[in-house]
Amino acid sequence: xxxxxxxxxxxxxxxxxxxxxxxxxxxxxxxxxxxxxxxxxxxxxxxxxxxxxxxxxxxxxxxxxxxxxxxxxxxxxxxxxxxxxxxxxxxxxxxxxxxxxxxxxxxxxxxxxxxxxxxxxxxxxxxxxxxxxxxxxxxxxxxxxxxxxxxxxxxxxxxxxxxxxxxxxxxxxxxxxxxxxxxxxxxxxxxxxxxxxxxxxxxxxxxxxxxxxxxxxxxxxxxxxxxxxxxxxxxxxxxxxxxxxxxxxxxxxxxxxxxxxxxxxxxxxxxxxxxxxxxxxxxxxxxxxxxxxxxxxxxxxxxxxxxxxxxxxxxxxxxxxxxxxxxxxxxxxxxxxxxxxxxxxxxxxxxxxxxxxxxxxxxxxxxxxxx
Amino acid sequence: xxxxxxxxxxxxxxxxxxxxxxxxxxxxxxxxxxxxxxxxxxxxxxxxxxxxxxxxxxxxxxxxxxxxxxxxxxxxxxxxxxxxxxxxxxxxxxxxxxxxxxxxxxxxxxxxxxxxxxxxxxxxxxxxxxxxxxxxxxxxxxxxxxxxxxxxxxxxxxxxxxxxxxxxxxxxxxxxxxxxxxxxxxxxxxxxxxxxxxxxxxxxxxxxxxxxxxxxxxxxxxxxxxxxxxxxxxxxxxxxxxxxxxxxxxxxxxxxxxxxxxxxxxxxxxxxxxxxxxxxxxxxxxxxxxxxxxxxxxxxxxxxxxxxxxxxxxxxxxxxxxxxxxxxxxxxxxxxxxxxxxxxxxxxxxxxxxxxxxxxxxxxxxxxxxx
Numbered sequence: 001x002x003x004x005x006x007x008x009x010x011x012x013x014x015x016x017x018x019x020x021x022x023x024x025x026x027x028x029x030x031x032x033x034x035x036x037x038x039x040x041x042x043x044x045x046x047x048x049x050x051x052x053x054x055x056x057x058x059x060x061x062x063x064x065x066x067x068x069x070x071x072x073x074x075x076x077x078x079x080x081x082x083x084x085x086x087x088x089x090x091x092x093x094x095x096x097x098x099x100x101x102x103x104x105x106x107x108x109x110x111x112x113x114x115x116x117x118x119x120x121x122x123x124x125x126x127x128x129x130x131x132x133x134x135x136x137x138x139x140x141x142x143x144x145x146x147x148x149x150x151x152x153x154x155x156x157x158x159x160x161x162x163x164x165x166x167x168x169x170x171x172x173x174x175x176x177x178x179x180x181x182x183x184x185x186x187x188x189x190x191x192x193x194x195x196x197x198x199x200x201x202x203x204x205x206x207x208x209x210x211x212x213x214x215x216x217x218x219x220x221x222x223x224x225x226x227x228x229x230x231x232x233x234x235x236x237x238x239x240x241x242x243x244x245x246x247x248x249x250x251x252x253x254x255x256x257x258x259x260x261x262x263x264x265x266x267x268x269x270x271x272x273x274x275x276x277x278x279x280x281x282x283x284x285x286x287x288x289x290x291x292x293x294x295x296x297x298x299x300x301x302x303x304x305x306x307x308x309x310x311x312x313x314x315x316x317x318x319x320x321x322x323x324x325x326x327x328x329x330x331x332x333x334x335x336x337x338x339x340x341x342x343x344x345x346x347x348x349x350x351x352x353x354x355x356x357x358x359x360x361x362x363x364x365x366x367x368x369x370x371x
Numbered sequence: 372x373x374x375x376x377x378x379x380x381x382x383x384x385x386x387x388x389x390x391x392x393x394x395x396x397x398x399x400x401x402x403x404x405x406x407x408x409x410x411x412x413x414x415x416x417x418x419x420x421x422x423x424x425x426x427x428x429x430x431x432x433x434x435x436x437x438x439x440x441x442x443x444x445x446x447x448x449x450x451x452x453x454x455x456x457x458x459x460x461x462x463x464x465x466x467x468x469x470x471x472x473x474x475x476x477x478x479x480x481x482x483x484x485x486x487x488x489x490x491x492x493x494x495x496x497x498x499x500x501x502x503x504x505x506x507x508x509x510x511x512x513x514x515x516x517x518x519x520x521x522x523x524x525x526x527x528x529x530x531x532x533x534x535x536x537x538x539x540x541x542x543x544x545x546x547x548x549x550x551x552x553x554x555x556x557x558x559x560x561x562x563x564x565x566x567x568x569x570x571x572x573x574x575x576x577x578x579x580x581x582x583x584x585x586x587x588x589x590x591x592x593x594x595x596x597x598x599x600x601x602x603x604x605x606x607x608x609x610x611x612x613x614x615x616x617x618x619x620x621x622x623x624x625x626x627x628x629x630x631x632x633x634x635x636x637x638x639x640x641x642x643x644x645x646x647x648x649x650x651x652x653x654x655x656x657x658x659x660x661x662x663x664x665x666x667x668x669x670x671x672x673x674x675x676x677x678x679x680x681x682x683x684x685x686x687x688x689x690x691x692x693x694x695x696x697x698x699x700x701x702x703x704x705x706x707x708x709x710x711x712x713x714x715x716x717x718x719x720x721x722x723x724x725x726x727x728x729x730x731x732x733x734x735x736x737x738x739x740x741x742x
Contacts, residue, residue, distance in 0.1 A: 015445075015467040015742040049684060071685040072649075074386075090685065093638040093701055094649065096386040115641035118700035139641070146686055147639045147647055154641075178683070267464040268518045270486035270510070270525075276518055278443075278465065282716050282741050286657045312549070313420060313712055314442040314461060314741060315517055329489035330464055341684055345653050346717070348739055367739075368719055370653050370685060371386040 010358050011351070016265040016332065017279040019343065019350040020359065021242070025259035026056075029241055030063040033223060037235065038064070040227040045069050045087055045216065047238030050341045052366035053350070054079050056241065067109070069236045070366075073100035078366035082107040087216065089174060089236060091119040091147065092134070097371065098126035102167075105132035111214075113174040115139040115149050120161045120168070127167025135171035136162045137216060140201060142194045144179040152201040159210050172212030172233075173201055180222050181290060183251045187225045195230040202231065221252050244340035245299050250291040260350070261301065261334035262343065264316070266327045275327055277308075277316040279335060283346060286311055287339040298335045303327060308335070381729050382722070387636040387703065388650040390714065390721040391730065392613070396630035397427075400612055401434040404594060408606065409435070411598040416440050416458055416587065418609030421712045423737035424721070425450050427612065438480070440607045441737075444471035449737035453478040458587065460545060460607060462490040462518065463505070468742065469497035473538070476503035482585075484545040486510040486520050491532045491539070498538025506542035507533045508587060511572060513565045515550040523572040530581050543583030543604070544572055551593050552661060554622045558596045566601040573602065592623050615711035616670050621662040631721070632672065632705035633714065635687070637698045646698055648679075648687040650706060654717060657682055658710035669706045674698060679706070 011020060037044045046060045047069040057068055057079050067085030070076045076086050077100065085108070092098040092112040104110050105127065114120055114136050127134045138155045141148030149155055155173065162170045175198065180190045198215055205212060218226050218235025220243075226235045239246070242260035243253045262283055268276040289295045297308040297316060305322040316335075320326040327333055337343045344350070345367055351359035382391060408415050417431045418440040428439055428450050438456030441447045447457050448471065456479070463469040463483040475481050476498065485491055485507050498505045509526045512519030520526055526544065533541045546569065551561045569586055576583060589597050589606025591614075597606045610617070613631035614624045633654055639647040660666045668679040668687060676693040687706075691697040698704055708714045715721070716738055722730035 016465055017741055090649075091638040091647075091700075094387055094636040097636075097649075115639050116700050119638070122701065141642060145642050145645070146681075146683060146688055147641055149641050150643070265465040265468075267462040268486050268490070270518055270520050271512060271516050272521070274516070276462075278461075278468075279741075281656070281658065282713055285652070286659070287652065288657070310517075312517065313716075317517055329462075329487050330493065342653055345684075346739060346741075368717060370388055370649075370651075370717075 011263055012332065014263060014351060014359065016263050017283045018263045019347045020261055020263050020334065021350050021352050022259045023352055023354045025257065026059070026241060029243065029257060029259060030060060033237065033240055034064045036224055042226055042232060043234035045234045045236050046241065047089070047236050048075065048079050048366070050238040050241055050344065052079060052344055052364045052369070053362060054365045055362055060241070066234065072370055073097045073104070074369035074371040075366040076101065076104055078369045080104070080108060085109040086111065088112040089176070091115065092123045092126065093119050098122045099129065102126035102130035102132050102134055105134050106130065109135070111135035111137060111171050113137045113139040114158060115147050117158060117161055120158060120165055124165035124167050133167055133169050135169040137172050137174040137214060139174045140197060142175045142177055142197050144176060146178065148175070152197060152204050155201050156204055156208060159205060160208070163210060170210060172214035172216065173198060174216045177217060177219055177222050180219070181250055184225060187222055188228055191222060191225055191228040192230070195228070198229065198231050220247055221250055239340060242340045245289050245295070245336055245338045246291065248336070249289055249295060255301070255336070258336045260340050261336055263332060263334050266329050266331045266333065269329055273319060273321040275318045275320055277318060277333065277335070278314065279316050280314040281311040282313045283343065284311060284316065284335065284337050285339065285342045285346070287342060289338040298337045301334045301336060303333060382634055383703065385634060385722060385730065387634050388654045389634045390718045391632055391634050391705065392721050392723050393630045394723055394725045396628065397430070397612060400614065400628060400630060401431060404608065404611055405435045407595055413597055413603060414605035416605045416607050417612065418460065418607050419446065419450050419737070421609040421612055421715065423450060423715060423735045423740070424733060425736045426733055431612070437605065443741055444468045444475070445740035445742040446737040447472065447475055449740045451475070451479060456480040457482065459483040460547070462486060463494045463497065464490050469493045470500065473497035473501035473503050473505055476505050477501065480506070482506035482508060482542050484508045484510040485529060486518050488529060488532055491529060491536055495536035495538045504538060504540050506540040508543050508545040508585060509533070510545050511568060513546045513548055513568050515547060517549065519546070523568060523575050526572050527575055527579060530576060531579070534581060541581060543585035543587065544569060545587045548588060548590055548593050551590070552621055555596060558593055559599055562593060562596055562599040563601070566599070569600065569602050591618055592621055610711060613711045616660050616666070616707055616709045617662065619707070620660055620666065626707070629707045631711050632707055634703060634705050637700050637702045637704065640700055644690060644692040646689045646691055648689060648704065648706070649685065650687050651685040652682040653684045654714065655682060655687065655706065655708050656710065656713045656717070658713060660709040669708045671704050671706050673704045
């Protein structure tokens with residue numbers, strides 16, 4: 001993000017560590033996905049867990065998104081507005097969670113994903129209690145083994161229960177191909193297998209008089225290969241708006257596509273061959289880089305040869321022995337985290353950067369909204 | 372914490388995930404350390420990064436602490452009061468950080484740790500600019516290799532620079548034995564080596580007419596062996612107030628000494644042999660257990676045979692194949708995290724539990740204060 005580098009003087013005023021975001025790169029990332037989705041006839045329902053910001057929801061909707069995805073009801077409360085279309089890609093289990101979601105359905109089109117009959121019952125009771133209608137998608141596991149029923153056959157009793165239950169509307173099928181971190185060129189077989197499972201499910205449902213108006217899939221690593229699945233109606237990538245070292249080292253984007261960085265200050269160089277940044281695990285998190293677990297705790301843009309070898313809560317230990325020059329105490333650097341989503345969730349604000357302007361304060365509205 | 376288990380009905384009203392803290396266990400942890408420190412003649416300056424709460428600072432001071440430790444200036448602003456004695460165990464580097472700290476010195480006794488001449492100069496300029504006096508300790512590396520000058524000899528030019536600089540007061544020496552995770556029985560040699568380094572430093576300073584009124588050390592793993600160092604004046608443990616699976620599996624406490632847990636709800640059991648909790652890495656963090664990296668992402672108290680094998684941002688995947696019974700969708704469990712400090716930092720509030728009373732809301736005042 002060359003525009004941001006020109007702003008290092010303005011950034012010099014910000015207390016560190018700080019989350020800085022480059023506006024032009026965000027807009028390019030949004031437009032690129034919008035163009036792809038339009039070309040292949042897919043809707044985009046971005047996962048807002050990455051940015052947790054009302055303003056960025058607006059930008060995504062302006063770029064053509066049909067609605068938003070959240071993980072939790074409290075996130076939906078924090079980042080959505082009346083009239084919007086919201087999918088909670090998460091089971092509405094827990095009385096509080098189901099109730100909050102059902103209440104949002106009073107003036108929004110609210111959907112959630114379920115993989116148990118218990119969740120169907122909780123969602124139905126909450127919708128009836130609130131006098132609203134909640135749409136449900138059946139979560140089908142396509143290989144990640146996290147949530148989702150294990151087979152097309154196993155979707156049927158849940159879909160039928162939704163179809164019969166008061167307060168609910170059967171909306172379709174949700175899959176999450178979170179196990180697919182193959183390089184783009186090698187995703188084809190895995191995505192076609194996902195398509196086959198969905199196809200079987202759709203046929204089974206049709207034989208039982210059930211329809212899926214939504215087939216929701218997609219992740220950032222698979223986003224630009226989503227057409228290979230063959231029967232999706234929408235995709236739900238999240239990270240694509242910012243990108244991070246997971247998506248760079250996975251081969252899904254370049255460093256120049258990373259629109260969010262942590263601005264940090266060198267606070268010590270007392271140990272030989274090492275400098276300390278003021279961004280530790282309470283800023284960068286201890287999330288490893290999925291495609292390169294031994295690559296350290298993020299990438300220092302200005303010192304590409306440096307390696308963040310260890311994080312304490314407030315310290316990053318940086319090995320600078322491979323650097324031709326090293327930063328001095330008091331210098332500022334920017335770090336692209338391994339996984340940007342939990343880093344954003346640690347912050348009250350991000351600093352939005354536009355060329356030739358001072359950084360603007362942007363709230364992380366759903367920071368900490370995990371209920 | 373048997374008292375807390377009796378409160379499961381009251382906890383049933385809290386949205387999950389939630390941080391719940393058992394008051395009697397906190398008080399027992401504080402009293403135990405106070406008794407030890409009094410017996411061996413050491414002061415306690417607890418590190419508040421663990422709880423980030425003004426109320427718990429008060430409890431620690433009431434239990435005899437002489438002051439508090441923070442990592443960052445913004446933490447000090449959030450949790451301290453006029454008249455208190457505060458050590459920022461961190462270099463006051465960065466104009467904003469140095470200035471905020473120096474301003475706090477207007478009505479508090481403020482100290483910081485330095486390991487470079489650059490930090491001495493920044494701290495002096497900030498103190499002069501604020502018209503205050505900041506006390507500095509020289510950070511001596513005793514084996515962790517994170518911050519701290521590498522030898523007793525290397526402390527001297529920094530101590531002399533502090534002694535000469537306007538706005539500064541030479542307070543003493545700080546060490547952090549964060550590399551010592553030996554079992555209690557095996558800590559003796561490592562702690563005596565720390566004591567030898569400190570002893571050399573004190574002798575060197577004395578030969579140059581310099582005094583260390585404070586020699587600050589200690590961590591939770593070494594807390595109860597601090598007398599073996601021989602020449603400390605105070606210790607700075609943080610985790611001891613709550614404990615976590617790091618301190619349990621390291622042999623430094625028992626499960627019953629863990630006063631803080633994450634209350635979570637089972638939201639799915641669709642995948643065979645597994646249940647999903649609504650507490651992912653945005654609640655438990657991906658910090659591994661230091662003494663047992665393969666032990667999973669925390670300990671489920673009610674299902675000791677279960678293992679949290681993987682975290683997504685909002686999901687914990689729990690292997691329940693070794694459990695004689697498994698929790699059902701909608702059930703609530705409590706989890707002791709691997710590392711409690713960053714988990715607290717993810718939350719706006721904790722729920723304080725006393726026997727036969729409803730949970731009380733307690734602010735995490737310094738949540739997110741990493742600048």
